[in-house]
Amino acid sequence: MKVSGINSTHPDNSSAQCKFNEDFKFILLPVSYALVFVIGLALNATALYVIVFRTKRWKPSTIYMFNLSMCDTLYILTLPFLIFYYADENDWPFSEPLCKLIRFLFYANLYGSILFLCCISLHRFIGICYPVRSLNWVTARRARLVSLAVWACVLLCQAPVLYFSRTRDVNTERICYDTTSPELFDDFLVYSSVVSVLMFALPFMVVMVCYGLMVRKLLESGGGSESGAEGETGGLTSQRSKQKSVKMIIIVLAAFMLCFLPFHLTRSLYYSFRYLKQVNPKQISCSLLEASSVAYKVTRPLASANSCVDPILYFLAGQDARSNLTKKSKLPSPKATSVNRCLTSRL
Template identity: 55%
Template sequence: MDSSNISNATNKNNLNPCYFYSDILMFLQYALPVIYSLLFFFGLSLNAMVLFFIKFRTKHWTPSTIYMLNLTVCDILYVFTLPFFIYNWVNNWPFGEAFCRICGFFFEANHYGSILFLATISLHRFIGICYPVHSLSWNSTRRAKLVSVGVWACVLTSQAPVLYFAGIEDYDNSSYCYEIRNLTLSGAFLVYGSVISVGMFVLPFMLVMVCYGLMVRKLLEPSWGSGEGQQGLRAAHRTKQKSVKMIIIVLVTFLLCFLPYHLVIYCRYLALHHLEEMTCKMDEALLIATQVTWLMSSGNSIMDPILYFMAGQDFRKAMKKKKQKKSENTLPECANTVLTASL
C-alpha cells in the first residue's frame, strides 16, 4: 500500500523532505486517479460478472470453481479499497486512523490472497495433468474448501501486523494514510516486509514456475492423451488448449503484475531504513517506480476474470446455450420475414 500524495513526496517522518515538481510526477498526479477509477470500474464489473456466473450458472461445482470463487472475492475486496486511496491522492485522508489501518489491511490481504489462490489453482491443475489418477482422490470439493480456509487463515494472520504499522500522518496541514506511520518502525517493517515478500510471493512464484514447467513437459509428450480413442483425443486436445491458456494468463499476471511491484517495494523497504543515504533524485525515481508498479499490480483484478472467461468451460457453455436459445427464438421471425418477402 502506497497512498502518499505525489506532489509532496511524503512527510518529514517517513521520507526525505524533497519537493517534486517534475513533469512526470505532475502527469501522474492527474493521470493516476483517472486510471485507477477506470481500473475500479472494470475490475468491479468483470469480477461481479464472474461471481454471477459462478453463483447462478454453475451447476456442478469443482475444486477449480471453489478456488476461482475465492480469487474473485479477493479481487472484489481489493478494488473496493481503491476509491479511498484515489481520494487520498488528490486530497487529504478524512476517514480517520482506524479506517486507514483497515483499508491498508484489506488492500494487502487481498493482494497476497490473489497470489496464493493463483498458486493454488496452478497446483490443482498440475496435479490433474501430471497425476490424473491421484487427482481423482486428492482434488475433491471438500478438500478444496479446506485448502481455501487454510489460505485465508494464512493471509489474514500474516497481514495482521499491517494494522500496527499503517496509520495517518499530518503534513502541510493535511493528513495522509501511509503503510508505515513513523520512521522509528522502519527497522521492524523491513524485517516484516522481507519475510512477507519471500513467503507470500517468492515461494508461490517458484511453485507456479515449477508446476508449469512440468505441465508443459507432460503436455508435449506424444503419448499424453492417446489410447482413449477418437473421443479421448478430442478431450485431450481441449484439455491442452485450456491448460495452455491458463499457463499464459497466470505467467503474464505474475511477471507483469506482481514481480515488478515486489522488486520495487523491496527497494522501498530498504530506502525507509537507509534514509540518510537517499538523495532527492533517488527518492523521486523510487516514488515514480512505486506508483507505476502499483498500477501494474492492481491490473491483476482484471487479469483474473480473463483467466475465468478464457479457461472456464462453464462460462463458454452458458454463453453457447444462450446463443442457441436466442437463435431458436429468432428463427420463426426470420422465416416469417422470408415468407413475406416471397409473397
C-alpha cells in the same frame, strides 16, 4: 490551502529530509484506480454471477476461482476511497480505522490472489502430470479446505498491516500511510520482507516449477490424456484440457510478470534505499531514492490491475465458463455427460 508536492518533504521519508516531486501520482493513481474499479468490478461481478447462478456443479477449480473473485471484489470496493484520496492530493478526509482497513484489503487482495493462483496452478499441474492419481487427490472437499487455509493464512499474515497503517497530519493535509509512520519503518521493513518471501517469492517459485513440468508433459506424446481413455470423446477432452492448460499458463505468468513481479521488485528497491538513506544519508542520494519511489508508485496500479486479469483467467481457461454464461436449455446427452465428467473431474 494545499501544499504542492513540488519541493515538499516526502511524507513517508521525513527523517531523510529528501524533497520529492510527486505531483504525477495525483493523476496516475486516481485515473488507473478508476479504470481498475470499472473494468474489475464488471469482470468480477460477471464471473461471480456465472459461478454462483449458472454453474450447477462446482469443481475444485471453480471453488478456487470463486475465492479469487471474492478476494478481488472486496478490494475493488475500496478503490473509490483511494481515488478520492489521491485526487485530493494526499488529504485523507476519513477516519484512521478506515485507512487501516483499506491498506489491509489491498495487501490481503494482493497476496490472496497470489496464493489462489498458486492453488489453481498446483491443481492443474496434478491433473496434467498425475491424471489418474488426481481423481483421488483433487476433490471439491479438499479444495474448500485449502481455500479456508489460504484465507486464514492471508488474514493472519496481513493482520500487522492494521497496526502499521496509520494517519498523521502533515502541514494542512492528513496522510494515510501506505507503509507506516517513519518511526515504525524499520520494523515494517522486516515484516514486509518476510511477507514478500513467504507469500510472493515462494509461491512464484512453485508456479514456475509446476509450469515447467506441465510444459514438458504437454509436449510429450499423449501428455495430459487420461490413461486408458479411448475414442473420439476422450481425444477431444484431452485436446481441450491441453488448450485450457496452455491458456492458463500464459495468463498466470502474465499476471505474475506484469502485476506482481514489477511491484515487488520496485518496492524492495525503494524500501532498501530508504533504509540505507536513514542509516547513512551519504550512501544514497536523494535523486536515487526519488527514482526508486517513482518506480514503486508507477507499479502500484499494475498490482491493482491483477483484479482485472484474474477474471480473464476464468473466462479463457476455466471449466465451461463461456458456455455457462450463454447456455439456455440445450443439454448434452446423458451418455456423453457421464463420459465427460469421468474424464474432466480432475480439471
